[in-house]
Amino acid sequence: MNRPTAPVTGRPSRRRALALALAAPLLATACSSGGGPHPAAAPTAGATASPTASAAPYDATALRTPSGRFLGVASEGGPEDLGPVTAFAAKTGRPADVREYYQVWGDDFDPAGNAALWRNGQLPLLTWAPVQTGLASIASGSEDAYLTRFADQVRSYQGPLVIDFAPEMNADWNAWGPAHAKPADYVAAWKRVHDAFRDRAVTNVVWLWSPHVTDSAAKAPLKPYFPGEEYVDWVGLVGYYGPQEGSDFTTLFNPTVKSLRALTGKPLVIAETGVAEGPRKPGQVADLFAGAARTEGLVGLVWFDLQKTWPGSTVPTDWRVDSSAAAADAVAKAAAGKGFGHPFTG
Numbered sequence: 580m581n582r583p584t585a586p587v588t589g590r591p592s593r594r595r596a597l598a599l600a601l602a603a604p605l606l607a608t609a610c611s612s613g614g615g616p617h618p619a620a621a622p623t624a625g626a627t628a629s630p631t632a633s634a635a636p637y638d639a640t641a642l643r644t645p646s647g648r649f650l651g652v653a654s655e656g657g658p659e660d661l662g663p664v665t666a667f668a669a670k671t672g673r674p675a676d677v678r679e680y681y682q683v684w685g686d687d688f689d690p691a692g693n694a695a696l697w698r699n700g701q702l703p704l705l706t707w708a709p710v711q712t713g714l715a716s717i718a719s720g721s722e723d724a725y726l727t728r729f730a731d732q733v734r735s736y737q738g739p740l741v742i743d744f745a746p747e748m749n750a751d752w753n754a755w756g757p758a759h760a761k762p763a764d765y766v767a768a769w770k771r772v773h774d775a776f777r778d779r780a781v782t783n784v785v786w787l788w789s790p791h792v793t794d795s796a797a798k799a800p801l802k803p804y805f806p807g808e809e810y811v812d813w814v815g816l817v818g819y820y821g822p823q824e825g826s827d828f829t830t831l832f833n834p835t836v837k838s839l840r841a842l843t844g845k846p847l848v849i850a851e852t853g854v855a856e857g858p859r860k861p862g863q864v865a866d867l868f869a870g871a872a873r874t875e876g877l878v879g880l881v882w883f884d885l886q887k888t889w890p891g892s893t894v895p896t897d898w899r900v901d902s903s904a905a906a907a908d909a910v911a912k913a914a915a916g917k918g919f920g921h922p923f924t925g
Contacts, residue, residue: 636782636783637737637783638783639739639740639785640782642702644846645921646921647920648872648880648917648919648920649676649677650671650673650677650880650919651675651704651881651882652664653679653680653706653885654883654884657680657682659692659696663884670900671900671910671911671914672911672915673915674701676702676879676922677701678704679705679706679881680703680706681706681708682707684707684709685712688729688732690733690735690736693738694736694738697738703739704743704850705740706743708745709744709745709768711754713755715764718768720771730781733784738783739783740784741785742784743788743789743850745768746790747791748762748765748790748804749790749797749798749800750796750797756799762799765804766803766804766806769806773806785813786812787813787814787815788805788810788814789848789850789851790804790815791818792824792825792834793834793835794824794825801835802841805842813848814845815847815848815850815851816832816847817849817851817852818831818851819898820852820853821855827866828870828871833870846876846877848877848878848881849881852867852881852882853883853898855898856896856902860903860905860909861905861906864913865913872918882900884900
């Protein structure tokens with residue numbers, strides 16, 4: 580359904596942010612080769628690098644099959660803004676393992692900002708939204724100059740990066756959804772992006788493919804949008820508890836998990852989720868974490884830690900961990916009790 584999400588892909592707060600992105604994008608434009616969270620050397624200077632650069636690129640192979648379950652946070656601000664992860668740690672009593680941020684297609688990658696985030700202990704997760712650029716255009720190669728530059732910028736960063744390109748592709752509220760683009764164009768664009776990174780010898784990326792949970796507002800079948808096992812490392816789900824979506828894990832996530840498992844056995848990630856403030860929030864928080872913990876192959880959960888106003892409403896929906904003291908206590912208890920927390924070190 581029309582859930583809130585962060586500022587660049589369009590539903591309900593994404594739609595609000597889309598107008599901002601069209602006028603002036605909100606979005607902000609590592610480690611040793613062993614992969615630990617504290618790099619031995621500063622990241623390569625400059626915006627671009629070629630595959631022949633002297634520094635060996637970071638290899639994210641080990642991160643593609645993580646053990647345990649990570650807990651992440653999604654919020655506004657670029658990767659260099661550590662405020663969201665600092666606040667999340669204060670609210671939950673433990674640091675975030677992943678920091679999700681949002682960027683519009685056409686903006687440059689920020690190697691220094693991502694390096695600062697990785698040094699701080701968070702694996703960067705970039706949601707990359709082609710807000711103004713059609714999938715057919717990307718697939719045709721007309722965006723290759725930008726794509727090559729971006730891939731080289733990512734390669735120059737000595738740390739890992741998760742890329743979630745054009746998520747929620749099965750939902751009409753996005754400019755790349757079924758009301759605006761064909762599944763074949765989506766798959767061709769995904770493959771074009773992936774192959775550009777491969778051709779530039781970029782080895783530090785984990786590819787995350789994230790549909791929205793299938794419901795009455797996102798009912799397009801997933802199979803036509805799946806680019807194939809060789810093009811995906813993690814499979815994501817996006818879904819929220821109320822006020823217009825689910826009220827329990829079984830009905831919100833399980834049908835889509837079943838559909839995804841018919842496509843691939845790759846690690847599962849709840850790439851964006853949250854629980855709306857209300858009297859049921861503590862119980863729903865417990866249900867979310869319990870459901871995630873019992874889902875086979877699920878390796879992480881990212882909490883959308885924002886308060887957003889739905890279009891046509893003057894009353895914001897509060898998805899924040901600390902929307903109430905009871906909510907904050909429930910998140911801290913559920914995360915600790917279900918074993919969430921997986922620092923990425925390799």
